[in-house]
Amino acid sequence: MQSRRHFIRQSAATLFAAPWVTTGMRAASPNGKLRHAAFGAAGMSMADMSAMSNHPMWELVAVCDVDTRNFANAQKKWPNIRVYQDWRELLEKEADNIDSVNVSTPDHMHGSIGLAAIAKGKHIYGQKPLAHNLWECRQMVERARAKGVMSQMGIQISSAFTERHAVALIQMGAIGKVKEAHTFSNKKWGDLEVRPAKSDPIPAGFDWDKWLGVASERSYIEKYDHPGNWRKRRDFGTGTLGDMGCHMFSGWFRSLDLAAPISVKSTGPVPNKDNWAINAVVEYTFKGTKYTAGDTVKVTWTDGDARPPAEVMALVGDVSKFPGQGTIYLGTEGVLLSPHGSTPLLYPREKFASFGAYPKLEPRDHWADFIDCCLKGDKQPSANFDYAGPLTEAVLLGCLASAFPGENLTWDAPGLKIPNNAAADKMVRRDYRKGWEIV
Template sequence: MAVEGDGCVALLDGLASPEDSSSLLEDLLMSMSRINRRTALKVCGSALAFPFDSRGYAKSPNETLNHASFGASGMALADIRSLTASPHLRLVAIADVDLNRTGEVKKLFPEVRVYQDYRELLAKEQDLDSVNVSTPDHMHGPITMQAMQQGLHVYTQKPLTQTIYEARQLSQVAAAKGIVSQMGIQIHSHPVHKSVVATIHDGAIGKVTEVHSWSGKQWGDRSPRPDRIDPVPDGLDWNGWLGVASERPYIAGWYHPGNWRKRLDFGTGTFGDMGCHILDPVFAALELTAPIEVRSEGGAPNAHSWGLDSVVRYNFPATPQTAETLSLTWYDGDRRPPREVTNLIGSRPLSDQGSIYIGTKGVLYSPYIAPPVLLPAEDFADYERPAPDGDNHYLQFVEACRGNGTTSTPFSYAGPLTEMVLLGCLATRFPATTLTWDALGLRVTNVQDANRFVRRNYRDEYQTVGL
């Protein structure tokens, strides 16, 4: 339901999808009662004057985008601030299941229309061009898919989805519909990230044989779920917050607003939270494809929460940047690479997050969002390290939606990266077991039970076309 108040209307963090009614004829009929310049352009604009967007609507590169946000606080608010820094994007609506968390957006954008159900926003806001999806992980897939089914360009936070199947489907639909897409791994556009990729591609350390990456974050929990039921706060649509997930009682502080990252049904643990950031330059620099196999040797989840202290090892097929075999090992929480690996960076302190690339001609140490270091230092004294310029990740998206350039992490890139990370999350459910992965078939070939985690079942009211 839309919630009126203070000249605004209301928003969500919901789940599911109405029918796709984006055909040109339907839009024409819906526009009859409220025709304006923008609608007239969409319905009647000249193909000779403007390029067509994915919905077949005429689109001027000079137009301002009408934009909606799914999520209103935390990372969503950061995304809103960054996207609206462009003079060519106008925030017209938000959706958040917790109306208590919409106040700051309403102060910044007094005319914004606020919804508590994302489905209602998508059904009523017929003049949208683009959206950002900045909700808990379990809702990324359904909201992004419904927005794309309606022809909207999408900026979705990392991880792109909560399941491997959702990531594959979003990638395919974005490509089929010509959607402008971007995943929220903004460090991808940072000069430090670009420097790592360019240095590897320059052949500075030769063919890479192994990589070790880590994060000190601890988005997991060994404690059992509390055996209690708490009253749902006023202003929170608990059913909408659950979305695609199965029903369960509200427990204050256990899920909302922040601890959902730790929970199996809603987040993706430390690996899912930070893997798409830290493994992004690894994936790009080494031109990785899907892994052949994966094995977890760290902490396993319990009945409700992701584990702590993960150690996950992948094997990948060779690429032009790697030796014949490439192993990638991820560590989080209190786990770190072994001494023989950390010794390669000498007396330097190991950063809380980062990667070490081991090549046939040297080592690249890449602290997270800090300049990479080539070792042994004496071997690279005369090496001129590439120093590429950075870009604004958010404005890339805005301009691409306006027909100017492209994004750097479209779903064609972000989807496979997310699949790889989520396969590692899945592996933690089967400790000390090597899982062989059939990427084309989207299945584990040697442990049938693992395949029930490749895709999730949605609650009936949140069934989504394409998922």
């Protein structure tokens, strides 16, 4: 495995070309560094800031978090930063002092904060999923393009050797034309119970109202939403599909050159009024491309204890060793198994034992890619919003479809509509709490 990884070297430019280029806004600091603000001071935001800090031309100016208990670690690492508890105040006061932001908050606030930053002309590194609902996602794409800012979604696996290797193998025809694909995750970001009817004291330093943001008012329950469990809640997160889908769909979205799905159908459990379900099964139909075997191609998502069909897993031999997360592509000339974060494998093994056409790849750092593009202004990053937006829309459509089991929902991508189901169509955009509307 290691020797094969060492083998992988090829320019990223051959795998992606941005469909548009920004106006080339440059860092305005005297030392030429990209001046940055972070929304979120812990968890994934801390990971994003730490990764960006490896770039010599990046400097952290300000951090915002609704939970002031999260500031200590950030201030220990970057003692000169200014801290805020209200993201709107940061954007207002630091507008002339920052060039870029990362939005690494719970999903329900990605759209509000991201769109406000874009409106002020800030380059944006947006965590996945790009937004919490389809309308916000489309707005992120269109407004980032109109404003001419650099953008990158936080799907760092798409810059890793492993996924880029799988993409290249599919596109060079190693397994022929792809007939179908199955993407799976054994994570269980869901909850079968409804929200408890209780209330706990709000911790000192934590602004529950600002954490709720666009969502409707409700009582605080200790450790139920914050920290950590918000992914399970429909109003705040997007379940396992929203958590892992943007990472894992990227491999086949890019390798098969897919656009918007034609339709989506859920045959798994139904979420309750508060929480996402577990063991999802979602079937997508896409228009075929030059990399697929037919006029259409189906991709199926499963999570939790749900798995691809036994006969599909058997194509790679010992089912007991089937990975917990990944994608399996069924081609006309073979099978490619792409375990999440690991080297892709070709099957049958005996057929590909002497396969020597592995591509050469150059290393690519996902965060440095964003920073370099912001500073140079000559091209978009690899997972810019024109790419990440349609990808996220496919993920969010699957989340939405889970509320309508067995129904084949058609997707009118240009119109941002689900024309064959009025109830589903109403869920394209959420209801916003008064005072927190996005305009």
